[in-house]
Amino acid sequence: MMNYAPWAVTFGVWLAAGLTIAIYSFLYKDNPFYKMAEHIYIGVSTGYLVVIAWNDALRPLLVGPLRHPGTPNDILAIIPGILGLMMFTRYFKKLAWMSRISLAFLIGWGAGTAAPAIIQAYLIRHTGTTITPLFNPAYFSWNPMSIIFGLLVVGFFSALVYFVQTDQYTDWDRGKRRFLVGGIILSFILFFIFAVYYPQKSVDALTEAFYALVILVGVISVLFYFFYSIEHKKSLKGIAKTGVIYLMVFFGTSFGYTVMARLSLAIGRMRFIVDDWLKTTTPAQWGIALPIIAVISILLVWQERKSRAARQD
Amino acid sequence: MSVNLLKSAFRFMLLMSFLSLMAFSSAEQVALTPPTGLKVLDTPNDTGETLLITWDKMPYEGPGIRYIIYRSESADGPTTEIVSLPSDREYASQMPQYFGFKKQNKNIHAYRANPIWKMKEVKRTKLDGIIKTSQGRDTAVETFFQLAVTDGKKIVMGNEIVSGVPVPNWFRKDRANGMVILIIMFIFVLFYISKAQRNPNVFLRKIPGIDAVDEAVGRATEMGKPILYSTGYYDITELSTICSVNILAHVAKKVAQYDSRLIVPCKWPVAMTVCQEVVREAYINAGRPDAFNIGDIYFIAGEQYSYTVGVDSLMVRERPAANFFLGTFAAEALILAETGASTGAIQISGTDSIYQIPFFVVACDYCLIGEDLYAASAYLARNPRLIGSLKAQDAGKLLLFIAILIGTILITFSPFYPDAEWLQILRNFFTVR
Numbered sequence: 001m002m003n004y005a006p007w008a009v010t011f012g013v014w015l016a017a018g019l020t021i022a023i024y025s026f027l028y029k030d031n032p033f034y035k036m037a038e039h040i041y042i043g044v045s046t047g048y049l050v051v052i053a054w055n056d057a058l059r060p061l062l063v064g065p066l067r068h069p070g071t072p073n074d075i076l077a078i079i080p081g082i083l084g085l086m087m088f089t090r091y092f093k094k095l096a097w098m099s100r101i102s103l104a105f106l107i108g109w110g111a112g113t114a115a116p117a118i119i120q121a122y123l124i125r126h127t128g129t130t131i132t133p134l135f136n137p138a139y140f141s142w143n144p145m146s147i148i149f150g151l152l153v154v155g156f157f158s159a160l161v162y163f164v165q166t167d168q169y170t171d172w173d174r175g176k177r178r179f180l181v182g183g184i185i186l187s188f189i190l191f192f193i194f195a196v197y198y199p200q201k202s203v204d205a206l207t208e209a210f211y212a213l214v215i216l217v218g219v220i221s222v223l224f225y226f227f228y229s230i231e232h233k234k235s236l237k238g239i240a241k242t243g244v245i246y247l248m249v250f251f252g253t254s255f256g257y258t259v260m261a262r263l264s265l266a267i268g269r270m271r272f273i274v275d276d277w278l279k280t281t282t283p284a285q286w287g288i289a290l291p292i293i294a295v296i297s298i299l300l301v302w303q304e305r306k307s308r309a310a311r312q313d
Numbered sequence: 314m315s316v317n318l319l320k321s322a323f324r325f326m327l328l329m330s331f332l333s334l335m336a337f338s339s340a341e342q343v344a345l346t347p348p349t350g351l352k353v354l355d356t357p358n359d360t361g362e363t364l365l366i367t368w369d370k371m372p373y374e375g376p377g378i379r380y381i382i383y384r385s386e387s388a389d390g391p392t393t394e395i396v397s398l399p400s401d402r403e404y405a406s407q408m409p410q411y412f413g414f415k416k417q418n419k420n421i422h423a424y425r426a427n428p429i430w431k432m433k434e435v436k437r438t439k440l441d442g443i444i445k446t447s448q449g450r451d452t453a454v455e456t457f458f459q460l461a462v463t464d465g466k467k468i469v470m471g472n473e474i475v476s477g478v479p480v481p482n483w484f485r486k487d488r489a490n491g492m493v494i495l496i497i498m499f500i501f502v503l504f505y506i507s508k509a510q511r512n513p514n515v516f517l518r519k520i521p522g523i524d525a526v527d528e529a530v531g532r533a534t535e536m537g538k539p540i541l542y543s544t545g546y547y548d549i550t551e552l553s554t555i556c557s558v559n560i561l562a563h564v565a566k567k568v569a570q571y572d573s574r575l576i577v578p579c580k581w582p583v584a585m586t587v588c589q590e591v592v593r594e595a596y597i598n599a600g601r602p603d604a605f606n607i608g609d610i611y612f613i614a615g616e617q618y619s620y621t622v623g624v625d626s627l628m629v630r631e632r633p634a635a636n637f638f639l640g641t642f643a644a645e646a647l648i649l650a651e652t653g654a655s656t657g658a659i660q661i662s663g664t665d666s667i668y669q670i671p672f673f674v675v676a677c678d679y680c681l682i683g684e685d686l687y688a689a690s691a692y693l694a695r696n697p698r699l700i701g702s703l704k705a706q707d708a709g710k711l712l713l714f715i716a717i718l719i720g721t722i723l724i725t726f727s728p729f730y731p732d733a734e735w736l737q738i739l740r741n742f743f744t745v746r
Contacts, residue, residue: 023622030629038622045616090586103549103587110550118552119491120745127713128743131720137728216721223714226684228518229707247682255671262647 010280014289017277020269032300130219134212135196139205146195152187156180181238188213218246345373345469348380348460353477356425357411358488358746361453361481363425365411368460368471370420374400380422381461381468386429388457388474395426400462410487410746414737428456428479453479487746494709501708506701515700520689522661522679526560526637529659530567533634539574539609540564541633543624543649544588545640545664546617548581552687553665557640558584558591559690559699560663564637565595569604577610578627580620585612621645625652638662638677639686642669650676663689 004012022037062081065074083102089095160180163169169177192213197206224236225243232240350369356362366382378400383392405411406418408425430451455478460471509515533540542564544557561577568575575592579585589610596605613623625648628636636653638646639662646662646669653660654676662673663681673680681689687706691699720739727736 026625026629030626035626038626042614042619042623045619046614049615087583087586099586100590103583103590106548106550106583107555107587110548111552111555114550114552116488116491116495119494120488123494123713124490124743125745127717127720128740128745130717131724131743133725133727134721135725137725216717219717220714223710226688227707227710228520228688228703229516231516231518250667251671251674254668255675258647258668258671 010285013277013280014285017273018293020273032304033297035304036296036300126219130215132212132215134216135192135209136205139196139200139202141195141199143194143199145198146191149187149191149194153184153191156183156187160184217242222246345378345462345464345467346371347469347471348462349471349473350421351458351460351471351473351475353458353475355477355480355482358482358485359479361479362427364428364456364458364477364479365408365423366426366458366460366475367405367421367423370404370422371400371462373462376401377465379463379465381463382424382426383459383461384426384429385457385459386454388476392457392459396424397463398422398424409737409741414734414741416732426458428453428477430454485746490742490744493742497712498705498709501705502702504701505704505708506698509697509701509704513695513697513700515704517688517692517700517703520681520685520692522663522681522685523689523692525659525661525679526564526693527567529635529637529661530564530571530573532659534571534573536634538634539576539631540568540635540637541624541628541631541653541658542575542577542637543640544577544579544584545638546580546643546645546666547641549584549587551641553641554584556687556690557663558587559694560637560639560686561588562591562595563693565592566599569596569599569601572601572604574606575609576627576631576633578613578620578624579611580613580615580617582612582615585610617643617645621648624649628652628656628658632656633658636660638664638673639681639689640664641666642673644669647672647676653677 019037019040022033023041025031026034062077062084065077066081069075083105086098086102089098160169163172163180169180192206192209196209197203221239221243223243224239225232225247230236348368348371350367352367354365354367356365368380379397380400381397382395384395385392403422403424404419405421405423406414408423409418412418412421412423431454455476457474457476459474461468462471463469530540542561544554544561545551547554549555549558565575577585577588577592579588589607592610593602593605593607596602613627614620627633628649629652633656636649636658638649638653638660642649642664643666646664646666650660650662650673660677661679661681662677663686664670664673665683665686667683670680670682674682684706688703691703720743723736723739727733730736
C-alpha cells in the first residue's frame with residue numbers, strides 16, 4: 001500500500017467531505033456547488049474509464065499483440081481492431097454504412113451469447129427447482145378420508161375445467177363460481193390434513209406441503225400473468241390477479257430490503273463526515289480552508305449568475 | 314478307561330472349540346484380492362482437464378476397507394498416492410452426467426482424477442519496452458494409474474496399470490437440455506413469425522402502460538417541454554436494451570409527428586450510436602428529417618453514478634414533461650425515478666431487473682414489469698417478427714406450464730416407483746450443469 005504525505009491525506013479528506021456535502025446539497029435544490037461536484041464527478045469518471053479502456057483492453061489486447069506478435073493468433077487481433085475502427089466511419093457520410101456492420105456484430109453476439117445462458121440460468125434452473133414433491137411421501141398415507149377428499153379435488157377440478165371449456169362458468173353468478181373454486185381449495189386442505197398430517201400428527205409435514213403448494217401456485221399464476229395471447233378477463237382474471245398478488249408481495253419485501261441497504265450506505269457517509277472529517281479537523285486547517293471555500297463560493301455564484309443571464313438573453 | 318475316555322472327550326472338545334474359534338475369526342478377516350476392471354476414460358464435456366477412473370465393485374467391500382489410487386508418469390513408476398477412498402463410496406451411479414442411468418452403474422466405482430501437467434514453453438513478448446512473460450496453459454501428459462486395496466493392515470496392489478490423456482471436448486453434451494429447449498423455441502419462433510406475416514392482426518393482450526406512451530408524448534407537446542428517454546444501465550448487447558431501442562423508435566416517431574423534442578442521454582457510446590440511428594430513421598419515417606437533432610442524443614458518462622448524476626441534473630434543469638426509463642437498471646433506478654417524480658413529469662418505466670421493479674412501481678406513473686418490456690416492444694412496433702417471437706414465448710410458457718404440473722405430480726408420487734429410469738431422466742433434464 002502506498003504511503004501518502006500527511007498533508008495529502010488531510011487534503012483528500014477535506015476534498016471528499018466537501019464533495020459529499022456538495023452532492024447532498026441537491027436534496028435542497030439544484031445549486032452551483034452541486035453543479036461543480038457533478039461536473040468533477042462526470043469528468044473524472046469518464047477520464048478514468050478512458051485510462052481503463054487503454055490499459056485493460058486496447059494496449060494488452062490490440063496494440064501489444066499487433067506490435068510484438070508472439071504467436072500467429074496474435075495477428076487475429078486485427079479483426080476486432082478493424083471492427084472498432086469501422087465505428088468511426090460514422091463521421092464520413094459516404095462510409096457511415098460501414099459502422100452498421102460493427103453494430104450488427106455486437107448486437108448479434110450479445111443476443112446469441114445471452115440466449116443459451118438465459119435458458120440455463122432462468123428457464124431450466126427455475127423449472128427444476130419448482131418441480132418438487134407436494135408432500136413428503138414418508139408422511140403420506142392413503143386412508144378412507146384422504147381418498148374421499150382426493151376424489152373431491154379431482155371431481156371439482158374436472159368440473160371447473162369442463163365448465164370453463166364450455167364457457168358456462170363465465171355466465172354463472174358469483175355464488176356458483178365461489179362454490180366450485182372454494183370446493184377445490186377446501187377439499188385440497190382436507191386432503192392434505194388427512195393424507196399428510198393425520199397419519200403421524202406431524203406439523204412439519206403439513207408445513208412442507210403448504211410451502212410446496214404456495215410455490216407451485218405462485219409460479220403458475222405469475223407465469224400466467226405474463227401470458228400475452230389470452231385476455232385476462234372473466235374466469236382467467238382470478239389466476240392473473242393471484243399472480244399480481246405474488247408479484248406485489250415480492251416487490252414489497254425487495255423494496256424494504258434494499259431501502260435498508262441504502263440506509264446503511266447513507267449512515268456510512270455520515271460517519272465519514274463526522275468521524276473522519278469533523279472530529280479530525282484543527283483550527284489551523286479551518287484557517288486555510290475557509291478562505292479557499294469563500295473564493296470558490298464567490299466564483300461559483302458569479303459563474304451561475306453569468307450563465308443565467310446568458311440563458312435569459 | 315473311563316478316565317481316558319473323559320480325557321479324550323475333553324481334548325476333542327478343546328480341539329473343536331479351538332477350530333470353531335479359528336473358523337469364526339477367519340470369517341471376520343477379509344480375504345483381500347487385487348481389485349479388477351480398472352479403466353481410464355476421458356471425462357466427457359470438459360476442457361480436457363480430468364480423467365475418469367473406473368473399477369469393479371469387489372465382494373470384500375465394507376467398513377475399514379479403502380481403495381488407494383496411485384499415479385505415475387510412466388508404467389514403471391515411481392508412483393504417487395493421489396487419493397484413498399472408502400470402499401462404500403464413489404460409484405458411477407452418483408455421476409449420471411458421465412455414465413447415464415444404467416442399473417449396473419451401482420456395481421462400478423468411479424473417480425475423477427487429475428492427470429500430470431507439464432508446463433508449456435515460456436513465451437516472451439516485448440510490450441512497450443517491457444519484457445512480458447506469459448507461461449500459457451499447462452499441457453497434460455499421458456498419466457498411468459494403478460489401484461490398490463487396503464484393510465488398514467496390508468495393501469494389495471492391483472495387477473492392472475492403465476493410462477490416459479484428457480482430451481478437450483468440442484461440445485458439452487450434458488447441456489443438451491438447453492439445446493433441446495432452444496431448438497423447440499426456434500421452431501415456435503419460425504412458425505409464429507410465418508403465421509404473423511400471413512396475418513399481422515394477431516391478438517395480443519393490451520399491456521397496461523402502453524397507451525400512456527402516446528399520452529405522455531402528447532402532454533409534453535402541449536406543455537412545450539422535452540421528453541427524456543433512457544435505455545438503461547447496459548450496452549446494446551443486452552436484450553432489454555435492444556427492446557428499449559424498439560420502443561424508442563415508436564416514441565421518436567410520435568415526437569416527430571407532434572413536433573416535440575426528445576432527449577436521449579446515453580451511458581454507452583455504442584448504445585448512443587444505435588439510438589441516433591433509430592431516432593434518425595423514425596424522424597425520416599414520420600416525414601420530418603429536418604427536425605432531427607443529433608445533439609439531443611448524447612453520451613453522458615460510462616460510470617453508473619456519474620451517469621445518474623448527469624441524468625438527474627438534466628431532469629432538474631430541462632424539466633422534461635415525460636420521462637421514459639426503459640431497459641435494465643441497477644441501483645440508480647430509484648434515484649432517477651425519484652428525481653423525475655419531484656419535477657412533476659409523467660413517468661413510464663420498464664425493466665427486467667427484478668430487484669429494481671419495486672422502485673419504479675413506487676416512483677413512476679406506469680411500470681412495465683419484467684417481460685412486459687419485451688412485449689411492449691412487439692406490441693408497439695407491430696412487426697411480424699417481434700409479434701411472432703412474442704407468440705412463440707407464450708407457446709414456450711404453455712409448455713413450461715404443462716411440464717411443471719406433470720413434473721410435480723410425477724415427482725410427488727416418485728417414491729412408489731423408485732427405480733424408474735425415466736424419472737431420473739426427467740430430473741436430469743431440469744438440472745443445470
